[in-house]
Amino acid sequence: MIASKFEFRSPKDVEEAVRLYREFEGEAVYLSGGTDLVPRMKLGLEKPKVVIDLKRIASLTTVEDQGDWIRIGALARIFDLKQNDIVRGEFPALEASLEGTSCESLQMRGTIGGNLLQNSRCLFYNQSEFWRRSKGFCLKMGGESCNAVPGAKTCFANYCSDNATALCTLSAEIELSGPDGTRRVNLEGLYSNKAERPFEIQPGEILTAIFLPKMRSVGGYEKLRVRGAIDYPLLGVAFSFVDGTGKLAVGAVGPRPYVVEIKQPFRDTVGEAVETVLKQVKPVGNTVLDPDYRKQMIPVLAGRLVNKVMEGAK
C-alpha cells in the first residue's frame, strides 16, 4: 500500500509536464515506468503530493537515427530497446546491459530514462518507514551518520543502473529539459559523486533523450548477481571498443559508474585501468555479498569481458 495520497497528472508534452512541476514545486515527482518510484513510494521514501506521468508524451519514446547521432527517447521501454535493430547492430554493450536488466516482465515496464535516474540503493535505506524509524535515520534520510558503516559521515549507497554503465562506455550524452530550458551534457556529467543525492539535476528537469555517437562498436556487459534474473547488479562491468579506443566502466560499487579509457593492446592495459577504478571504489556491507568479494570481482569480470569482446571481434 502507498501510505500517502497523491494526485495523478498525465501531461501530453514536455512543456506541460514542466509547467505542472512548477505549479506543485517541491511536492511533485515525474513518473516514467515506475519500477523505481512505486516501490520507493510504498516504502515511504517518496511522499509526493502530485505524480506527473510522462508516459503519454509520445515524443519521449522514439528511437531516431539523426545521422551522426542516435537519439533514444528516455521513455523507450527496456524490452523494446533491446530488440531495436540499431541498438543490436551498433551498441552491443548496451544491448547486453538491457538484457541483463531485471527480468523481462519488468523490462516491459521500465524505461531507459527511468533506469538512468533510479535512486542509489542500500540495504539500510530501501526499507519501510517502520524499519528506518526504529533503526534511526541514516545520512541519505537526513540523519547524522551512515548505518551501514556506523559512524561514517559518507553515504555508501550504490547506484545500480545496468544501462548507465554500458552507456558510459559508448560516450553517451543526455538531454534535460526543465524550467530553465533544455541542455545537453555528457552522461558522466549527470553524477554528483554523492550517493545520498546521486544526480546533478535541477528541480523540474526531465531527462528527455539519450544520444549515442553513431559509430559501430563491439562490446559487452558482465553483471554480478545472486540469481539469474530480477536482481540489481552487485557489480556491473561494461566495455566498448570504438574506432581503436576501448572504454571500460564499472558500476554498482559506488554512487556512479567509474569510466576508464584503455588503449590497445588491452592485454597490457586492462590491469592498469582496473587499478585506477580499484583506487576509487569503496564497497561496504550494504548489499548482499561480501564487499571485499565484490571488489575482488572487478578485475575478474573486467578481464573476462575484454577478452570475450576482443575474441569476438576477431
Next chain:
Amino acid sequence: MDREYTIIGTRMTRTDSLAKVTGRASFTADLKLPRMLCAKVLRSPHPHAKILNIDTSKALRLPGVRAVVTAADAHGVKWGVFRYTQDHPMIAVDRVRYVGEDVAGVAAVDEETAMEALDLIQVDYEPLPAVFDPEEAMKEGAPLIHEEYPNNVNIHVHIEVGKVDEAFARAHLVREDTFHAPGEAYSTLEPYAVVASYANGYLDLWVPNAGPHVRAKALSNLLKMPLNKVRVRRINVGGHFGSRSEVSPGDLVTSLLAIKSGCPVKLVLTREENATCTRQVHDIKATIKTGVNKDGTITAKEFRVVYDGGAYSSTGPIATSIPYYVYEEAYRFPNVRYDGYRVITNKGIRGMYGCHGRAFLGGNEMQLDMIARELGMDPMEIRIKNGLKVGEETATKSVIISGGLEEPIRLAAAKANWAERRAGLKEGEGIGMGCVAVMCGFPMGFRSGSACYVKLNDDGQATIVTGICDTGMGNESMAIQIASEVLGIPVEDINLVNADTEATNLDPGAYSQAASFVGGNAVKRACEEAKRQILSFAAAKMNHPVEDLDLKDRTVVSKTDPLKKMPMRWIVREAFFQGKPIAATGAYMPKIDFQREWVKNPYGQMAGTYSFGCSVAQVTVDRETGQIRVPYFVAAHDCGNPINTMAVEGQMEGSVLQAGVAVLAEETRWSQGWLLNPDLLEYKVPLACDMPEIEPVIVRSNDPEGPFGAKEGGLTTRMNAYSAVVCAAHNALGVPLNEFPLTPDRVLKALNAAKSGGES
C-alpha cells in the same frame, strides 16, 4: 498389465488446481464480510526494552477507530507448544524482546485510519541491553532475555545411546567439523492474514493454518473461551513450509479486536511483517564428530548443535531435535551423543521449516564424503553400507517398517548414471549425493490420529468430512482420490468438507508429514465402512453373495459375472427407505510410543512409518568467481506408493527449488536485531531461470500401514536436496565448505583458505 487400482497412482489433475491457476480461489486476504474493519499492529521498535507505559487514548479518539487492544485486553495466558515452553504473551506485557514484536492492535474503518491510529499510540520504553548471537547469549554475563532460562538456553535436548567415547577410541578414523547456516525466511506466496468475526458468543476465524483443530485449541486457551466457541473455518492456504504450524500473535490481536469492536476484523500482514513477525527459520551451528571402521561402517557420532531460537520458545523442543532425527532415521548409529541447544536471542521467533536443519544435514553428508575419500570409498557405497533397512531400529528405538535407504540410493544412482557421470566429470564439475529419512507423523497425544465421516447422498454421490488440511501440497485432492478409489465413484461425485473445526473431527494437521499416512488412512477406513454397508444392502437387493460384489463406475458390480450389476444410487436410496442411510466413520491412530517426549524421554517409536530419499546433484563451479550452478538433479523419494504421481513429483520439484537451489542463495541478513532483507528482492528465493533439469524418481516400498501403501509425498527431497548440492560442490572443489549457503563470496573464501594452508 491390469492396474491394481482405478485412480490411485494416476497422474490426476488435482481437484484444487483449476481454481488456483485461474485466480478464482479465495484466500484469507480476499475475504470480505459486512461491516468489516481493518486491523494494524503496533510493533516494537527495540530489540529489547521494558515497556513503562502505553497510552492509547489519542488513538481511540481518532474518528474511524473502533477498537484498540493491548496486553491489558488479553488474558495473561502465554503461548508455548508445550506446558514447559509457555513463555510468549503474544501481545507484549511489560517487555519487548525483538524488533517487530506485537505491542498493540487497532481496528478502524480503513487501512489509512488504522495506520494513523498506530502513530497516536504512545509507548514509553526503557531500552535494555540486547544480544543477537546465540553463542554470545550463552556466555556468563550476557543479558538475560527470560528469567526462566539461565544463560538464555531455552531447550537442551540430550540423547545418548551406546558407549560413545569408547567407540571413538576404537575407531579407525575420526573426523570433526563445524558447519554453519544462517536463518531463512519463509517465502509463502500468500501473506499472513486473519479474519475474525464474533457473534452470539462464537468466534469464527479464517486464517492460513496447517491444522485447524490445533489452532482452535491454542486460541481457546489464549482467549479463555470454551473450545467449541472458537471455530476455525476452512480457507485456501497459499503455502506453509512450517510457517503456518503455530498460532500467531496476529490471530489473538484480530480476535480481541473483533470481540471488542463487535465487527468482523481483517488483518493482512505486509511481506516485512511476514518475514519478521510470524516465524523464521533457525540459524544453526553444528559441530559433528564421526568415527568409522576401516570398511566405512559408522561406529560413533557426536553432535553439538546450537540453534538461534530468537525471542521465544515456539516449537522449541521439536525444532531442537528434528535435524538429528531425520538423520538417525536414515543411518545406523550404534553409539551416538547428541546435544542440541536452542538459545534465546533478541531476534524474531524461529519455528519449524520444511527443510529445517540445513547446516546439520549438509554438514553430516559432506563429512561423510570426506571420510569416504580418505577411505577410498565411493560416496554411494558408504551410504548404502550405513543405511537403515526394514526391520532395523533407529538409534532412539523406532522400528522401520518399510523402505530403507538402499533402494532410493540405487534408483537415484541408476537414473543419474552415477558411476559414469562421476568418472566423466570435467574440471569445475562435481556430483554429490544427499540422503535422509523422514517420520510420517510424530507424537501429539490424542491429536496424533485422524477421524473421518462419510455419507452417501441420495444421488449416489458422497460427502466426506475430515480434518485434513491442505496448505498447498494437494491434501484435499488426495483425500478425494482415496474416497473415489474405495467407493468406485469419480472424483467429481465427491464433496469434501474439511479443515473446519465445527464440522470435522480431530486430525493432526498438515505438518509432521501426517496427512496422507494418518488422515488418508482415516478417509480410507471411513469409505471402506461405507462400502461394506452398500455391499451388504446390495447383496440382499441383488440376491447375490456379498463377497462377489464390488463398487465400480457408480455401480455395484459382480466380480465374476459382468451382467450382474446395479446402479449404486439405487442401493443408497434403498438404505434411506430402510431408515439406515449409508453413513460411516473411520479413524486411524498411528502406532507411536506415547511415552516418548522430546526432552525428557527421547526414546521409543517416533512415528508410524518413515519415508526414505536420496538426491543426486551435479554442479559446475567457477573457480574464479565462486559461482555455482546446478544444471542437473535427480530426486528419488520413497513415498510408499503414490496416490497421485503428478502431485508427488510436483512436491519433489518444488523441494529441489526450496533446498537444492536455495542452498546457493537463501539466507536472512541482520544488522543486530534488524532484518536487512525482509523483502523478496534482497531475500533470494531462487527463480525459474535458476532451476536445474530435474528427474524425479518415485520409489515404491508399499508401506504395510499406509493407505494403499502410501507414506508422505516429497519431504525427503526438501531435506536432502541441500546436502546433495553441498556434496557436489565439495566434490568439484575438493575443499571443505563449512559456511552455507554457498554464495560465491563464501565459496571463494573457502578456496582461498585452502590455498593458504588449509586442508583440502
